[in-house]
Amino acid sequence: MKFIHFIKLIVLLTCTFNGVNTVNAENLINKEKILFDEPKAFSFDASKLKANGQFIKSKAKFFIQTNVADSISSSHDFSNLTPIQLTGRIRVAPDDVGKKAEIIVVASYNGVFYIKSELGWQKWDGRIDHLVAIKKPQALQGIEDINIVSDLAILGSFKIYLGYRLNGALHHSKHGLGFRIYKGKTVKLGKLNDTGITWGTDYPNRKNNTHCIGTIIQQQDCSQGLDAQAAAGTLTKIGGGRAGFDFTKLDGNGQPLDAKASNWSCVKDNHTGLIWEIKTDNGSIHDKDNTYRWGGVTALGSGTKGRYYSDWDILVNGSNAESLCGFSNWRVPTSAELGSLVDFSRKDIAIDTDYFSYALPGVWSSEPYAVDSANLAWIVGFKSGNTGHTQRLKMLQVLLVHSQQ
Amino acid sequence: MYFLILFLLLPFQLAYSQECQSDYPQTTPSDRFEIHGDGSVTDKKTKLIWKRCLQGLSGENCSQGTFFKGTWEQALQEAENNPGWRLPNIKELQSIVEKQCTEPAINIQIFPGNLSAVWSSTPDVYSYFVWDVNFKYGYTSTREASHSFQVRLVRSEQ
Numbered sequence: 001m002k003f004i005h006f007i008k009l010i011v012l013l014t015c016t017f018n019g020v021n022t023v024n025a026e027n028l029i030n031k032e033k034i035l036f037d038e039p040k041a042f043s044f045d046a047s048k049l050k051a052n053g054q055f056i057k058s059k060a061k062f063f064i065q066t067n068v069a070d071s072i073s074s075s076h077d078f079s080n081l082t083p084i085q086l087t088g089r090i091r092v093a094p095d096d097v098g099k100k101a102e103i104i105v106v107a108s109y110n111g112v113f114y115i116k117s118e119l120g121w122q123k124w125d126g127r128i129d130h131l132v133a134i135k136k137p138q139a140l141q142g143i144e145d146i147n148i149v150s151d152l153a154i155l156g157s158f159k160i161y162l163g164y165r166l167n168g169a170l171h172h173s174k175h176g177l178g179f180r181i182y183k184g185k186t187v188k189l190g191k192l193n194d195t196g197i198t199w200g201t202d203y204p205n206r207k208n209n210t211h212c213i214g215t216i217i218q219q220q221d222c223s224q225g226l227d228a229q230a231a232a233g234t235l236t237k238i239g240g241g242r243a244g245f246d247f248t249k250l251d252g253n254g255q256p257l258d259a260k261a262s263n264w265s266c267v268k269d270n271h272t273g274l275i276w277e278i279k280t281d282n283g284s285i286h287d288k289d290n291t292y293r294w295g296g297v298t299a300l301g302s303g304t305k306g307r308y309y310s311d312w313d314i315l316v317n318g319s320n321a322e323s324l325c326g327f328s329n330w331r332v333p334t335s336a337e338l339g340s341l342v343d344f345s346r347k348d349i350a351i352d353t354d355y356f357s358y359a360l361p362g363v364w365s366s367e368p369y370a371v372d373s374a375n376l377a378w379i380v381g382f383k384s385g386n387t388g389h390t391q392r393l394k395m396l397q398v399l400l401v402h403s404q405q
Numbered sequence: 406m407y408f409l410i411l412f413l414l415l416p417f418q419l420a421y422s423q424e425c426q427s428d429y430p431q432t433t434p435s436d437r438f439e440i441h442g443d444g445s446v447t448d449k450k451t452k453l454i455w456k457r458c459l460q461g462l463s464g465e466n467c468s469q470g471t472f473f474k475g476t477w478e479q480a481l482q483e484a485e486n487n488p489g490w491r492l493p494n495i496k497e498l499q500s501i502v503e504k505q506c507t508e509p510a511i512n513i514q515i516f517p518g519n520l521s522a523v524w525s526s527t528p529d530v531y532s533y534f535v536w537d538v539n540f541k542y543g544y545t546s547t548r549e550a551s552h553s554f555q556v557r558l559v560r561s562e563q
Contacts, residue, residue, distance in 0.1 A: 192500055218485070370505050
């Protein structure tokens with residue numbers, strides 16, 4: 001592993017030092033006193049690039065502004081899902097106002113230079129005498145605003161430079177505005193459950209209180225979030241549940257039941273939106289005493305690393321076959337999903353036992369542990385509520401989840 | 406020549422020791438996050454805003470400064486010293502564990518820097534124990550509040 005990084009680094013260093021992909025920039029530095037900054041295609045360094053207040057040689061000031069959905073953004077990473085607009089502004093040097101000059105826009109895209117002309121963007125070979133203006137020479141105003149590009153959504157690394165040429169002298173932004181457009185994915189909101197903690201700790205006395213009082217209490221868990229709202233009586237719930245939890249019991253067809261119902265087949269978490277299988281004590285595939293080795297249907301990872309046992313297929317496939325609570329796409333949850341159920345205010349059964357009746361000392365997640373061929377996978381233990389990893393061949397419980405697509 | 410290369414590489418070696426299994430799913434892909442210019446980042450999934458650097462560190466790679474390390478009480482105080490910010494609870498802290506990687510088990514593009522155990526705001530049922538996330542491997546544990554751990558601050562989107 002380390003050796004690969006070693007090689008990568010050599011390549012990286014070589015490329016950077018030799019200035020590969022910088023289109024004669026080095027030659028230009030020697031031949032011309034004024035030139036555009038060398039783009040660093042291999043090391044995108046957001047901290048050194050400022051959206052505003054670009055450095056100048058002349059008394060002119062150059063600004064480039066990025067807008068996403070009509071609001072100014074100082075980010076240097078943009079998703080291609082929301083096109084960006086780039087606007088340039090030149091505060092022309094006082095002495096140059098009123099004089100005829102050519103405004104020039106240069107962009108490096110993935111290490112290749114482009115210039116914007118009246119005809120659109122075209123490649124630039126890096127020669128100063130080949131620079132063309134965005135339009136015909138014009139008398140400069142005190143402030144020149146330039147529409148550089150609207151609706152930019154192609155993937156890659158960019159660097160944009162501004163300048164104007166007056167009497168053969170090039171006034172320009174020394175450092176370009178650098179940014180990156182990456183392939184965006186729509187992010188689904190995944191609300192977090194609160195922890196169930198409604199009490200504080202006295203630090204010097206080494207003791208937990210029964211209420212939300214204690215050392216620097218405003219920073220302690222009990223002062224924040226849904227549990228605090230529940231304790232204050234300001235939390236509106238769809239269903240029931242201890243502290244900030246909001247659960248609804250469902251019957252075998254997925255119909256909501258009263259919180260006091262004594263028979264139910266699933267639990268809906270109204271905050272996360274997840275629907276959970278519950279364990280039973282009736283000898284069915286859902287029995288609390290059924291345990292499995294890790295792997296099988298809906299386990300994550302390619303299946304190429306370590307052992308994947310198929311023990312829990314009987315539970316997943318069986319639940320789908322019987323259309324448990326009306327759903328036939330049950331899966332083993334991620335450790336984060338499983339962990340959302342933990343009530344940290346309880347020990348031994350760290351979950352709301354009004355909804356999940358049986359102890360769940362060790363429950364498999366669908367996630368393999370990220371060490372090569374380690375034969376480990378992630379679990380949540382509802383004795384204390386911890387998330388950790390253990391040997392895949394251990395016999396542990398599984399609690400299935402269903403999420404709406 | 407080789408000596409020179411090795412010399413140059415030494416600091417990079419440390420920074421590159423993270424191991425990721427690309428065929429395992431990412432739990433915290435970069436496009437879930439929106440980085441802001443002020444050193445904070447929004448997690449678009451959970452709507453939480455995090456400081457990119459551990460407390461005490463700054464700079465784009467969080468390589469400047471010395472990271473805060475203190476008891477739980479000192480951690481609470483550290484959070485209190487940063488108006489608008491708070492110590493995350495254990496579920497919030499777990500939500501930025503990257504399960505595709507270890508050493509550290511975090512998306513280092515979003516949260517640069519090496520990590521070990523980080524305090525949560527969540528006390529354990531057993532008095533004087535507090536929950537933490539070990540970001541070297543990603544697991545949670547409870548430790549006596551007198552241990553010295555790191556701090557990463559959070560706030561909720563308004």
